[in-house]
Structure formats: structure tokens, C-alpha cells
Amino acid sequence: MSPPQCTDLATIGIKSLRARVEEDPDFLFKYIEEVYKIIEKYEGVIKAYITLRPMEEVVREAEEVLKRGTLGPLGGSLVAVKDNISTKGIRTTCGSKMLENYVPPYDATVVERIKTAGGIIIGKTNMDEFAMGSTTENSSFFPTRNPWDLERVPGGSSGGSAAAVAACEATVALGSDTGGSIRLPAAYTGTVGLKPTYGLVSRYGLIAYASSLDQIGPIGRCVDDVARVLSVIAGHDSRDSTSLKVEVPDYTQFVSEEPLRKYRAVVIEEMIGEGVDREVIKVLEHVVDKLEGYDIEVEFRSIPILEYSLPAYYIIAMAEASSNLARYDGLRYGIHLSTEGLLWTKTYAQVRKMGFGDEVKRRIILGTYVLSEGLYEGYYLKAAKVRRAIYDSFRKLFSEFDFAVSPTAPTPPPKLGEVVADPLKLYSLDINTVPVNLAGLPAISVPGGFVGGLPVGIQLFGPPLSEGVLINVARMVEVIVGYER
């Protein structure tokens, strides 16, 4: 179940790749060559990358990895990195004209860890500008196409990362998820995407969209790959004040086809309500039926407050975004304008007019609106209270259940241009993913089947730090729907 771009060799996962390279180091070069062959053939259409590193550079780095003696847990995997994650010496645009030529002078913590673990950065992937969008059509440069159907979007905002992994243009990828930006593209491209518990993975070097919601996470073609990358990038970082000081397990121990213990699962009625495609619900029902076969009890619950999660989420995200994006004034980095003679406010306004796209401007304006004098209490403060109510509801829910299961997205991937023009339609794609970010919970999207030849994702989410459980269940879903890897 791979899209047409993939070959058997290029579909290989980290585990097999590592094993083959251990046996025969030259295999790594064969593999790299194969991936670049696919890129040469299809990247012109799919357009997953904003910046692709030349093969020679990647080969040179592969040689260095092989020289190290120990292969490292990622063993020469080609890692595509979303273009909002800072890479020292490699242009990092955040999908925006504003940062078109910005080359970070430092590596994000996750990039450092990937490199130390023997991963090789293959390129920087396309995304909605500043991660604001759900289809990757809001990229300042070009849209990315869904490898399963080139007329359709790959989801967003980590659409480039998901498309690169789905089309076998990389082994695995890093994305970021503020309201579904890893899970939605994973669902649309038939890949596995994991958004960790808030604070499990360092945000140092991640260009902020909404700091209290953002998390970096892995996207892979199988649960095992995602577990391996998570094991590498998770863990405390003293450079991030929101980084948790917790022991990080080797998550591959949870990649089991059988339940590791007795689980109780819940389906939240609001997540299969109005607006969710009937066919998508059928896919969910099929998966849930099969899970019950593993002696997992599944119950239904209603959480009425979730009706307010979309406004609460967008108010908070836009407020934080308006603040996080204030620094882009063209002075220190990014777009540069001659400044002589003009007042700073005029210069800044000009830079920001040129550098930001419409959706970014919309969100900055609305974020400014909800934080402004007189409106703060009604919007921002109220949204923070709704957030507390949602948080509390989930807390209660997960004192009873081990995980929840839902469709990741309400529909299969839309066509290019189908939703992007209407902001409300666009925002409603996130209906099932944003509550998870508001509560800081871990979640995974795993392929659950197909509707009309298009992939549909199943979302599993649980209490804080339940990544192990989610990986275990996601692996079971993989088996259920026939992924064998």
C-alpha cells in the first residue's frame, strides 16, 4: 500500500535499512541513489521540498556516518525536515518570503539529535507559511501535491514532510503540529504521524507559530519508524523552559502486534458528528470492530465542551502567532529593505506587507484583535478558560480510558483549491485534531483504510506521556488494515 512513486528498495524502513547497512555498508549508497532517482522522477510534480540537498553532499555525509564506527539508531536514514525547524547552514524559510534567504546560524535541538543518531538531513520540506494552514497551499513558494492523487492536497501544514515520506523521497520526516499539522497530512498521505505530549520534544530551534501548542514530531511510512525517530528526538533540553524532565523509553519496545496490556478505549461522539464523512466513519467502525477483537473494550462518551474547541484554538493560536511574528521586521534577518530616511514604523510595515502572505496577515490581525485592550477578556481570556475546561474533561476521560480513537480528518484529502479560499472550511479540517493540542496530549495518526482510493487516517490519543500505548495500538491498527512491514 504505497503510492506509485515508491519502489521496493525505497520503501524500506529504518530497521531494515540499518540491518542491511550493518551487513553491507555500500547498501546505504544504493539506497541513497534510489531515493534520488525517485526525487528526480517525481519531485518536479509533487514538490515536497523547498530546499533539497545535492546528492553528493548527502553521500559525503553518509560516508562520515559510516566512518563513525557505530551506526547509531537511525543508521543513515534520510530525514526530511520541515522548513520551520532550524538547520545550521541550511536555508530555513518557514514557507515564507519573509525568510526566503534566511540561513540559521544554529541547529534546532532535534536536528542535533538526529545527526548524532546517524540520521542524514536530505532537505527542507514545504509547508504552509509559518505553519498556518491545513493543505500546504499557503506556502509562499508553491503547493505540494498528494502522491496518491496529484490533484489533491497532502494536508498541512507539514504537507511537504508527509508527501516526501509517502512518495519515498525520504526515509522519515520531522513535522510540527500546532493544531493537527502532523496528523492531518499523515492521514491524507497514508503515513504515520505522531504529535508528542507537549514538552516531550524540545522546541528549541522550531520557528514558533503558537508556542503553547507547537510540538515537533515524526512522520514515517510505518509505526516502527515513527517509534525510532521519537526515541531519538524526545527528552529533556535545558534550552527549552517547556521541556519535560522525564525518562524517555526506547519506544520500539511498544511496537507490538498484540496489546501489551488490557486497554479500555473510548470514542468521543463529538468527533464523529455532523461534518464527518459517512465513508470515513465506516473506516473508523471497521478499525474499532477489529480492536474489540483484541479484547479492547470500546465505549462511547460525549464531551459537549468540544463544540467550542475550534474557536478557542484559533483565538489562542492567532494571539500567540501575532506575538511570535512581531520579530519579523527585516532588520536582523529575512527580507531586507534599504532603511535610510524612513521612519522605522514605515519600513517595518513595508517589509511585513511584502514578506507575509494573506493567511498570515489575517491571523496576525485577528491575533492582535483578540489581545487588544477591551477585547482581551472576552476573547483571549475566555478561550484560555475554555481550554481549561477541555483539559479537565480529558483528564477525567483518561482516568477511565487508556486512549481515544477518532477519524483524524473529517474527510479524505480535498482537491487543490477546494477549501483554501474559504477560511472557515479550511479551519474545520482541524476539528478533531485541535482539542488534542489544547490539552497538550500525545496523538498519532495511522492509516485506517481507503475511501475512493484515497487514504483515511485514524487518530489515537491518550493522557500525557501515553506515547507507548498509542504506538502499541497504532501497530495493531497497521496489522488490522494490512500494513506488513
Added chain:
Amino acid sequence: MSDRVIIGLEVHAQITSLKTKLFCSCSSDYRGRKPNTNVCPTCLGLPGSLPVLNRAALEKAIALALALNCRISEKLIFVRKHYFYPDLPKNYQISQYDRYGLIPFAVSGSIAIDMGNYSKVVRIRRINIEEDTGRIVYPGGSPLGSTYSLVDYNRAGIALLEIVTEPDFSNSREARVFLEKLGSILEHLDITDTSLEGALRADANISVAGGPRVEIKNIGSPRELEKALNYEIARQLNILKSGGTLERETRHWIKEKGITVPSRAKELEGDYRYFPDPDLPPISIPPDLIESIKRRLPELPDLRARRLAEEYGIGSYMASVLVLNKRLCDHFENTVRLCGNPKLVSSILVNEFLRWVDELDLDLGEGLRRLNSKRLCRIVDYLEKGLISVKLLKEYVRRVIVENTDPEKIVESGMTTLSSAEDIEKIVEEVFKEYPKAVEDARRDPKAVNFLVGQVMKKTRGRADPKLTNAIILRRLQEHESG
């Protein structure tokens, strides 16, 4: 309408005793470095960078809050304050706020100031911990007329304590004494070296004759504060007298010219869109941390003044002036340890030294280096031995400070009291011969004696002991009469 003046202060004190900035590990010692070399991704606000609080900054802030009798919050909640300005790398400043359930770091404190003939308790509204901005300089030296500006971010992110008072001052002098006292407290707590340029800065809110509040920014020292306020009060009264109206505005103090000018575009003011910084989760301030800092608090100015008055027998006002500056106070105690005479030493420091330092616009530290304990003791010694008079002593202090010279050198130049009666006798004789008319007058009118004394002084260039001179003249006048 009265000319009543109401002043409130917003003081920014750098925590200069820290080794690093507030949220990153760049050096806090930014002065004298090449521009933009004391920076990192965090204090430059590079995309993706994050702040992590310097623990020592919190501890210093707790010490200040305790010293000012403030109530310390249970949690430290950082917020972002938004405005666009080239010296602000993220275009927001990390600080604290007091609305919507967000809380300042500490509230409701006080500082007592002694104005000599009255004293006053100034209320402290709040203390916040925040980050400093970069520094802007202008190619033409001044913002007026420069077509661009130049920014140095070496200072960006330095830890600041913001101390806000209630509008409790009714004149510029009170504001100055307050700022000196606060500076001294910060010095005693080893928080701020106030002698460093820009380490202690103030913004003043001032309202004259019930008019609107005008904010004056960029005031660099207590002395400047007094000057800026005097200028602004005069400016506003002038406008009112000529029938004009005042508007609520922010003005910039331009030290070099001694004037205030309007600043910052108005449309950017007022709506700072505060909200809790999501990069910095609230930090609880445990009571036992506060307790342990309380136990280690050093002797502070008020207690020290009381001790000085008791231990050295100097007046309480004298003591209160001394403790307005820690280094001055240390200097006093060191000097007295060396040569005793606390009353004389304190009087020299308070009445003579401070006057000259102010008049010459001299840095206090430099002044203290010039009038160091050794030199000061030497002068005291000269007076005790009768080598110089009190009048000459003042001249000695002046010259030591102005010329940065040793008292020995002044002695060598011959400027000493003529203490032998024989020497004075000769001069008096000369004067009697030269001014017979004045001698006649002096016999009839005792007030005219002063003229003769003055002539003796003139001839000796002030070196004659005045008491002795007076006695000799009176004796001679009597002799004449009886003779």
C-alpha cells in the same frame, strides 16, 4: 489653580552583579565591547530561539523586594509587552503585568527619605523582573536630523528590575533623594553597581498644576533626574502662563542639551497587548527560598544610618546623607578607622565633598579616588595641628578634588596658617601704619575692627589664624587707648 507638582518614578536598575543575561548565557558585562558581539540566538530573537530564566536574577529580585518591604507573589508570571522599536529584538519585551489575573513580581513596598527638615515615606507600587533593550546610537550623534539609526544588541536581554513608585513626590529634590536612596539600597544588596553608565535609569511621570501626565524617559542618574524635572516643570509652567494647554505625551530627556523633546510615534502607544509568555511557564517562588534570602540580607541604609549616628556620634541627618551612597558611606567608615574625627570627616564629606562633586559634574567614584582616605586624613591632621584653619581646610578639600593633588603639595606651596603670634604681630603693625584712619574708626566703633582683620588676611593671603589676628588687633587698640 495651584502650581502643585506631582511626580511618580519608574526606575530601571540593571542587575549588574549577575554573570549572564536574564534569559540567555551571554555575558552581563556588555560595556566596552565591540557592538553586536555579546549576543546569541536568544537575545537577538532569532527564529526558534527560546528564553530560560537565570535563577540568580530571581534571587536578587527577592532580596530587593524584601529590602523594600514588598509583598512577593507566589508565582513569577512572565508576560510579553508588545511594541515595535529597533532596539527590541523580538518587538516585545518580557516583563510582568498586573491585570487579568496576571501579577507583578512584588507589590506594596516603601522607602523612607530624609529631606533634612522633614521626612517622607514613598510608596513602591510594584517591582518587576524584565529584560533590557539594545542600544541605539545616531550617526549624527543625536536622533534629530539623523536619516538612520545604529543598533547594538550587546545590552539586549540584560536583567532589569523595574521599580515603580506611587506619585508621591512633590518636587524634583525629593525625587532625586529617593533615587539616590534606592541606588544605595541596590548597592548594599550587591545588585547594581550604580556607577556604571546606564545601570540605574529613571522615567518620570509628572503633572503640573493639575495638568495631564507627561512621561520623561531616558534619565541616567539622580542628578540628571533633578535637572530634567526642573526643566520640565519650568517648561510646563511657561506654557500654562502663556495661555497654552498641555497634552498627555512621552518626552525624551536629552542630557547633552539639558532639554526634553517629544518622542516615539503616538499611535504605537497604549495598547501593549500583554499576555502570558507561553515560552516561560509560571515559576513558583517557594517561601523557604524567600526565608533563606531574608536571613542573609546585609545591613541596609536605614539601619546603617542609625548605627552611624550611634557609633560615631554624628547627627542623624548627616548619617542619612552618608548612607545615600554606599561608596561614600564606606569611605567615611574607612577614613574614620584610619584617623578618627568622625564629626569632622562626615562634615567634610557631606558639606564640602558632595558640593564639589556636584558642581564639577564629577563622577562620585572619581571624586572619592581624588579625596581618598589618606589625603582626607592628612588634611584632618593639618587642621588638628593648627597648620591650617577651618577656612583653609575647605580650600584644601576643594583643591584636592579639583586638581587631584596631594595635600602635601599644597602645604609645600606655603598655604598654611600663620600661627605664631610674633608673625601676625608684625603684619598687624604694618596694617596699623598703613591705615591710621581705620584704626581711629575701630577705636570708636568695634564693628570697624573687621576691616583691619580683613587687611591682615589680605596681606597673608588668608593664612593668618583669624582668632589670633582678632585678639592681637583688639589688644593693640586697647594699648593705644591707654597709651
Added chain:
Amino acid sequence: MKQVELLKKLMTLALVEVDETKLGGILRDLEKIVEMFNKILNLNLPNDLEPLYTTYFGERNVREDVEESVEESERCELLDRELEEGYLKAPRTL
């Protein structure tokens, strides 16, 4: 029109500009989104419900007051701009 005034005020506050011709379209979009936001205005929540600003549940993360040694040359490269005697050129401020 009142809404246009508000929009312009916000754009001044955020220093974000759009072409005059796009103003109407933007305003329509914004109004739709604000309408979606307004859904929470009339929601009744318990009075004592504390707002939640972060879901971070770890212990406090602070750093020790220790300087990190970074090569000066590396620091100089942090500003990718032409400098004037080390200073960054910026617009007029008065």
C-alpha cells in the same frame, strides 16, 4: 464604515498592511472568522474556572548564572547584515 476603521487600527498596531483593493475581501473573511470566535462569548463557564495558558506540567526550568563560552567569530556571524563599525543599520526613530 466602522469596521474598516477598526481594521486599519489593527493593521497599524500590528504593522501589517494590505492593498486598499484587497481590504474589502479581507474584511469579509475576518468578519466570518470573528463570528466563529463569537461562539465562545456567550458560553457559561464556572466562575472559579482558572484560565489555562500552558499544559506544561513539569518542574520549573531555570538556568544557573554561568556564562557559555562561544567563539566571538561565531557571535559576529549571527547578524547576517552589513554592519557599520559593528552597528546594525536601522531606520530613523524620530
